[in-house]
Amino acid sequence: MTEAILPLALENVSLEIGGVRLIKDIQCRFEAGPRSVVIGPNGAGKSLFLRLCHGLIAPTSGAGRWQGPAGAAQPGAAQAMVFQRPVMLRRSVAANVDYALKLKGHARAERAEIIDEALARCGLRRLRDQPARVLSFGEQQKLALARAWALRPQVLFLDEPTASLDPAATHAVEEIVQAIHDAGTRIIMTTHDLGQARRLSDEVLFLHRGRLLEHAEAGAFFENPKNDLAQAFVRGELLWWRYGRDNRRAEADPTAEDLD
Amino acid sequence: MNDFGDAFWAAFQLVVSLDADLTEIVGLSLQVSLTAVFIAALIGLPLGAAVALFRFPGRMAVVVILNAFMGLPPVVVGLVVYLLLSRAGPFGVLGLLFTPTAMIIAQVILITPIIAALTRQVIEDLWSEYEEQLRSLGAGPARALTALLWDGRFSLVTAVLAGFGRASAEVGAVMIVGGNIDHVSRVMTTAIALEVSKGDLALALGLGLILLVLSTGINGAAFLIKEMALKRHA
Numbered sequence: 068m069t070e071a072i073l074p075l076a077l078e079n080v081s082l083e084i085g086g087v088r089l090i091k092d093i094q095c096r097f098e099a100g101p102r103s104v105v106i107g108p109n110g111a112g113k114s115l116f117l118r119l120c121h122g123l124i125a126p127t128s129g130a131g132r133w134q135g136p137a138g139a140a141q142p143g144a145a146q147a148m149v150f151q152r153p154v155m156l157r158r159s160v161a162a163n164v165d166y167a168l169k170l171k172g173h174a175r176a177e178r179a180e181i182i183d184e185a186l187a188r189c190g191l192r193r194l195r196d197q198p199a200r201v202l203s204f205g206e207q208q209k210l211a212l213a214r215a216w217a218l219r220p221q222v223l224f225l226d227e228p229t230a231s232l233d234p235a236a237t238h239a240v241e242e243i244v245q246a247i248h249d250a251g252t253r254i255i256m257t258t259h260d261l262g263q264a265r266r267l268s269d270e271v272l273f274l275h276r277g278r279l280l281e282h283a284e285a286g287a288f289f290e291n292p293k294n295d296l297a298q299a300f301v302r303g304e305l306l307w308w309r310y311g312r313d314n315r316r317a318e319a320d321p322t323a324e325d326l327d
Numbered sequence: 328m329n330d331f332g333d334a335f336w337a338a339f340q341l342v343v344s345l346d347a348d349l350t351e352i353v354g355l356s357l358q359v360s361l362t363a364v365f366i367a368a369l370i371g372l373p374l375g376a377a378v379a380l381f382r383f384p385g386r387m388a389v390v391v392i393l394n395a396f397m398g399l400p401p402v403v404v405g406l407v408v409y410l411l412l413s414r415a416g417p418f419g420v421l422g423l424l425f426t427p428t429a430m431i432i433a434q435v436i437l438i439t440p441i442i443a444a445l446t447r448q449v450i451e452d453l454w455s456e457y458e459e460q461l462r463s464l465g466a467g468p469a470r471a472l473t474a475l476l477w478d479g480r481f482s483l484v485t486a487v488l489a490g491f492g493r494a495s496a497e498v499g500a501v502m503i504v505g506g507n508i509d510h511v512s513r514v515m516t517t518a519i520a521l522e523v524s525k526g527d528l529a530l531a532l533g534l535g536l537i538l539l540v541l542s543t544g545i546n547g548a549a550f551l552i553k554e555m556a557l558k559r560h561a
């Protein structure tokens with residue numbers, strides 16, 4: 068836990084499924100410290116990108132390398148991920164956190180205290196003995212965060228942690244994410260909420276159809292994105308939608324030639 | 328109709344008075360089927376889970392066979408076990424034919440595929456739902472196995488009950504390999520078949536009543552467990 072796994076370097080990472088290139092030659096580096104927010108239209112490859120970084124799927128070509136002193140051995144142990152759809156085990160709220168801690172090798176004696184703290188931080192203490200799957204969507208999302216937080220990961224990936232949450236729940240989740248960041252965890256997240264991207268980002272990655280089109284410091288990015296598509300996206304123009312996923316390889320698409 | 332009424336009354340009296348013959352038959356039935364379901368669960372649960380979680384050559388064939396064998400005709404199973412255990416058969420020296428052990432073997436063969444196939448389905452569905460999260464937490468299929476069995480507990484109990492229901496209700500296999508010998512291998516279903524053909528409707532009806540209560544009880548329990556699980560864990 069003391070030895071760092073960061074930085075993470077992606078070297079020409081591509082992913083191909085069923086003959087379609089879904090992630091194309093991504094080259095980037097994540098240093099310790101700032102919060103990264105990955106944005107881009109539906110189907111841009113944000114979720115796949117996070118999975119590749121987290122090591123859940125292997126790239127077809129290229130490689131992701133954890134270059135920190137502890138990165139070579141078991142980098143997975145120092146990471147956690149909160150998925151777009153929360154996955155709840157058929158157990159109580161507390162038992163969901165407990166199982167995650169158990170998998171990471173925490174002794175039973177120390178688990179209870181960590182669980183209490185994580186549930187308290189995420190406002191779930193009163194629900195601790197409820198079956199996790201009867202919780203509301205927002206509560207489940209908070210539990211997924213509590214579970215991730217309890218693991219004290221060095222790097223936490225969050226895939227649209229506030230999608231379909233109401234404003235109050237969104238605010239609560241953002242505060243939790245901020246607190247996790249303050250406690251020293253490297254945050255790498257995706258969102259469709261540009262306001263949220265502004266609030267939670269130190270740097271921004273703009274993905275479009277599997278390509279990383281821009282990777283910039285947040286202030287500069289929102290002020291004046293260099294990439295045309297990023298500009299349109301940030302201004303809320305519908306460009307990315309009109310040339311959307313349905314005609315991925317259509318000739319009518321002026322951006323198609325530099326892709327594929 | 329009067330016959331039926333008399334027989335029904337006699338049957339009722341047999342049940343209420345815990346008639347010695349009747350309790351012996353019910354006792355043996357339960358002993359045979361519970362032992363069979365216990366052994367079948369011991370084999371079927373891990374087998375089904377393993378087929379669900381691990382990729383190995385011939386896996387698809389195993390899946391197809393398990394599903395096909397869910398509907399094995401009891402008389403055919405009885406016949407095959409009979410041939411294996413008969414004097415001239417490969418296991419003839421064990422002298423198991425026409426014993427409760429032979430009946431247990433036949434029922435194990437009959438219901439292991441049921442439990443294994445249902446388990447595979449349950450565990451496979453759970454794994455596809457949990458896989459990414461559990462891998463993210465550092466658990467591959469092998470480490471996740473016990474957690475999956477636990478999280479699937481309600482459906483798995485239902486699978487085991489389905490096996491028990493099938494074992495306690497079938498007549499073909501136990502008739503052939505057990506022989507329906509009084510005080511040795513006579514169970515509810517074979518006794519009912521015999522007593523009806525002999526014309527002793529009272530005992531047949533009494534046993535029929537008990538069997539009915541048992542099987543509706545099992546199905547009711549299976550249903551309630553499912554309902555409870557749905558309520559608790561959605």
Ligand SMILES: Nc1ncnc2c1ncn2[C@@H]1O[C@H](COP(=O)(O)OP(=O)(O)OP(=O)(O)O)[C@@H](O)[C@H]1O
Pocket residue numbers: 084085089107108109110111112113114115116312
């Ligand atoms: N297992 C898969 N097999 C085939 N195609 C896939 C697979 N997973 C994702 N894709 C495709 O890859 C593209 C990117 O998917 P991804 O889920 O990463 O998008 P996203 O940027 O997260 O979108 P959203 O904003 O809707 O969550 C999509 O077009 C999707 O259809």
Ligand SMILES: [Mg+2]
Pocket residue numbers: 113114115151226
């Ligand atoms: Mg996504």
